[in-house]
Amino acid sequence: MDDSRPIFVQIAELIENDIIAGALPEEAQVPSTNEFAAFHRINPATAGKGVNVLVDDGILYKKRGIGMFVASGARDRLVAKRRDQFQNEFIAPLMVEAEKLGIGEAQLIDMIRKEGTA
Amino acid sequence: MSAVVEVSHLTRRFGDTTAVDDVSFSVQKNTIHGLLGRNGAGKTTLMQLLTGQDFATRGEIRVFGEQPVENSGVLKNVCFIKESQRYPDDFKPRHVFTSAPWFFPNWDAALADRLIADFRLPLNRRIKKLSRGQLSAIGVIVGLASRAPLTFFDEPYLGLDAVARQIFYDRLLEDFGEHPRTVILSTHLIDEVSNLLEHVLVIDEGKLLIDQDAETLRGSATTVVGTRQGVDAFVADREVLHRDGVGGLASVTVGRLTPQDRARATEMGLELSPVSLQQLVVRLTGSSRTSSSQTVLEQSA
Amino acid sequence: MSTLTQPALDEARIDRPGRASNILAVVRLHLVNRYSVFAVPWMIMAGIFVVNVAIWWIIFASVSNEADRMDARDGLEYSGALFYIFVYMLVLGIQSVAYTFPFALGFSVTRRDFWLGSALTFIALSAFFSACLTVLASIEVATHGWGLGGTMFASFYFGGADASWIERFGLYFASYLFFYFVGATIATIYQRWRNNGMLVVFGTLGLVMIAGIALVSFTNSWPSVGAWFDSNGPSGVIAWSLVPTVIAAITGYFILRRATPKN
Numbered sequence: 047m048d049d050s051r052p053i054f055v056q057i058a059e060l061i062e063n064d065i066i067a068g069a070l071p072e073e074a075q076v077p078s079t080n081e082f083a084a085f086h087r088i089n090p091a092t093a094g095k096g097v098n099v100l101v102d103d104g105i106l107y108k109k110r111g112i113g114m115f116v117a118s119g120a121r122d123r124l125v126a127k128r129r130d131q132f133q134n135e136f137i138a139p140l141m142v143e144a145e146k147l148g149i150g151e152a153q154l155i156d157m158i159r160k161e162g163t164a
Numbered sequence: 165m166s167a168v169v170e171v172s173h174l175t176r177r178f179g180d181t182t183a184v185d186d187v188s189f190s191v192q193k194n195t196i197h198g199l200l201g202r203n204g205a206g207k208t209t210l211m212q213l214l215t216g217q218d219f220a221t222r223g224e225i226r227v228f229g230e231q232p233v234e235n236s237g238v239l240k241n242v243c244f245i246k247e248s249q250r251y252p253d254d255f256k257p258r259h260v261f262t263s264a265p266w267f268f269p270n271w272d273a274a275l276a277d278r279l280i281a282d283f284r285l286p287l288n289r290r291i292k293k294l295s296r297g298q299l300s301a302i303g304v305i306v307g308l309a310s311r312a313p314l315t316f317f318d319e320p321y322l323g324l325d326a327v328a329r330q331i332f333y334d335r336l337l338e339d340f341g342e343h344p345r346t347v348i349l350s351t352h353l354i355d356e357v358s359n360l361l362e363h364v365l366v367i368d369e370g371k372l373l374i375d376q377d378a379e380t381l382r383g384s385a386t387t388v389v390g391t392r393q394g395v396d397a398f399v400a401d402r403e404v405l406h407r408d409g410v411g412g413l414a415s416v417t418v419g420r421l422t423p424q425d426r427a428r429a430t431e432m433g434l435e436l437s438p439v440s441l442q443q444l445v446v447r448l449t450g451s452s453r454t455s456s457s458q459t460v461l462e463q464s465a
Numbered sequence: 466m467s468t469l470t471q472p473a474l475d476e477a478r479i480d481r482p483g484r485a486s487n488i489l490a491v492v493r494l495h496l497v498n499r500y501s502v503f504a505v506p507w508m509i510m511a512g513i514f515v516v517n518v519a520i521w522w523i524i525f526a527s528v529s530n531e532a533d534r535m536d537a538r539d540g541l542e543y544s545g546a547l548f549y550i551f552v553y554m555l556v557l558g559i560q561s562v563a564y565t566f567p568f569a570l571g572f573s574v575t576r577r578d579f580w581l582g583s584a585l586t587f588i589a590l591s592a593f594f595s596a597c598l599t600v601l602a603s604i605e606v607a608t609h610g611w612g613l614g615g616t617m618f619a620s621f622y623f624g625g626a627d628a629s630w631i632e633r634f635g636l637y638f639a640s641y642l643f644f645y646f647v648g649a650t651i652a653t654i655y656q657r658w659r660n661n662g663m664l665v666v667f668g669t670l671g672l673v674m675i676a677g678i679a680l681v682s683f684t685n686s687w688p689s690v691g692a693w694f695d696s697n698g699p700s701g702v703i704a705w706s707l708v709p710t711v712i713a714a715i716t717g718y719f720i721l722r723r724a725t726p727k728n
Contacts (some may be wrong), residue, residue, distance in 0.1 A: 047359055048385075048438060049382065049438035049439065049440045049441075050383075050436070050438035051438075052379040052380075052382055052383055052385065053359060053379060053382070054379060065213065068299075079341075080341035080342065083337055083341055084334070084337055084338055084341065085361075087333065087334065087337065087359055087360070088337075088359040088360065089196055089337070089359065089360050089361060089362045089378075090337070090340065090341045091195065091362045092359075092362065092378075092379060095379070134427070138427075138430070138431075139430060142430060142431060143294075146433065210724070212726070215573070216575070217725060217726055218724065218725045218726075219725065221594060234575045234576060234577055234722075235573045236487050236574075236577075236578055239573040239574070240487065240573060242573050243573060244571065244573065245571075246571070247545065248726075249567075249568070249571045250564070250567040250568060250571075251564075251568055252498065252560075252564035252565050252568055253501075253560065253564050254498060254500065254501065255498060255568075259497050259498055262497055263490075263493065263494050263497050263572070266489075266490035266494065266574070267487070267573060268571040268572075268573075269576065275529055310574075347544055465723055
């Protein structure tokens with residue numbers, strides 16, 4: 047947990063990361079709010095808020111009396127969302143840093159290619 | 165959500181000193197509240213007023229809907245753990261844990277036993293001979309095992325080492341998750357408990373400065389770091405909380421930044437670093453409270 | 466709070482019991498550390514008893530003349546040995562408030578429940594101790610002074626050798642109550658007004674006593690004072706002590722009512 051963003055946002059992101067990485071497959075049960083809270087040492091209400099964000103986004107759904115589960119199609123939706131954010135979150139800062147260091151576009155593409163084959 | 169505690173224009177004066185100055189707030193049920201502030205800010209006095217141990221000069225207090233002074237029906241559901249708790253002269257910890265259940269109807273003996281083991285508390289040693297940490301452990305154990313619907317912890321960790329403090333926070337969270345209750349925790353180790361808190365009350369010189377949801381408070385200030393010209397340009401039209409710098413570098417703390425603001429800062433080559441709850445409270449209750457900190461307070465209200 | 470993922474949570478119950486339950490809890494609290502409340506008084510009494518037995522034995526071993534022995538026996542009737550036992554009750558009274566009140570306050574006990582619970586505890590203890598002393602006094606009378614002609618329990622101050630056990634019990638009981646409530650009330654003064662309060666109260670008390678002594682002296686009333694004690698006898702004086710006892714019991718409550726745990 048870091049201080050730059052609200053904790054519930056970070057919790058939501060951690061769960062999203064797990065879904066994208068495949069650690070939480072579709073229809074799998076997600077740990078309970080209390081388990082999240084205890085593991086990350088945060089307030090259960092905050093953990094609950096993070097989970098609720100994902101419920102509102104349709105990434106998770108609840109089965110009454112049992113718990114929270116990953117919705118079907120969740121991974122696809124998350125990947126699509128992350129792709130949209132990719133430009134702003136990674137490309138823009140990359141370009142700023144590259145400009146600071148005087149790395150031109152051609153050089154950048156070379157670097158990307160090199161990274162791809164490594 | 166119902167309010168477990170409601171305070172209205174509460175004032176407590178001791179001769180010339182005003183320990184609590186026209187304070188009004190309410191505490192929601194089943195939440196963990198932090199009562200933050202400097203030493204002598206009025207935290208302990210406020211808690212003593214809320215638990216009927218001290219008497220208000222002016223104002224109203226309602227705990228579970230009734231005024232708490234000399235009200236055994238209300239007080240049976242309240243547990244107040246303070247660091248200066250006195251024990252009868254030749255008491256031993258086992259006397260404390262034997263008698264606590266008689267006063268707290270929700271007492272959980274199994275939890276108490278587990279905590280005694282966790283804190284390695286010697287049950288048969290005279291309390292006079294215990295270390296400061298062991299003395300604090302008694303208070304912490306009583307507070308946790310009491311399961312009182314309204315539990316106050318007034319800086320309960322004095323003398324507890326970092327490991328013991330972590331045990332306290334972990335057990336508190338665990339128990340709170342399974343058996344929710346209203347907890348009010350006063351501390352000046354803000355960063356340690358910051359993630360546990362759902363709601364934050366900050367008191368300074370008897371006045372209530374902040375009464376805010378913790379998550380909202382967490383994002384309410386950011387530090388902008390970079391070249392002096394860059395930073396000055398960015399913060400030109402904003403209220404500044406704090407200014408710092410070395411050579412050509414400047415570090416300025418401002419209020420809340422929107423995502424667009426953040427993007428603009430990144431474009432300008434500036435770095436944004438987060439302001440922790442502790443830093444925020446320190447800035448706001450420091451010796452010189454400027455008009456800019458007033459603005460942050462207003463923004464977050 | 467999104468607690469829908471969890472089974473029904475076990476929230477702490479809000480308890481609204483009647484008044485009585487907390488008063489009994491206070492009684493139990495005073496008795497939880499049995500050592501100072503039961504063991505020590507017996508130890509004190511045993512110690513005093515042993516010392517007295519030694520003294521009696523020495524006296525009667527060194528006095529062989531029957532007439533002198535009668536004199537000695539008469540003298541021993543005025544034994545003040547029990548005094549220390551009652552003084553310990555004063556100590557218990559002070560401790561019950563000085564130590565146990567701040568602790569009880571920390572256990573969310575109201576001042577009213579504390580005062581009533583403490584009074585109940587020590588009235589019961591006083592009755593118990595008084596019963597024990599009465600039994601010991603009866604044994605003393607029956608054995609003609611423990612076989613040694615000594616007097617400790619059935620002393621002149623507590624009815625002498627002829628008093629009925631009811632009268633003796635009443636005298637012990639009233640004495641215990643007096644010392645308890647005086648001690649407890651003194652301690653409440655400290656709880657409410659701390660050091661300054663103690664200085665003011667005892668300073669004033671001292672002045673009042675001196676003024677009283679001056680008044681009696683200047684009006685040459687000492688003989689009347691002596692006559693009052695004489696006509697009332699020890700039983701009368703002890704009976705009159707119930708008045709300050711009750712005053713202390715009521716005053717103590719009103720002093721404690723506004724006491725706070727100022728650090």
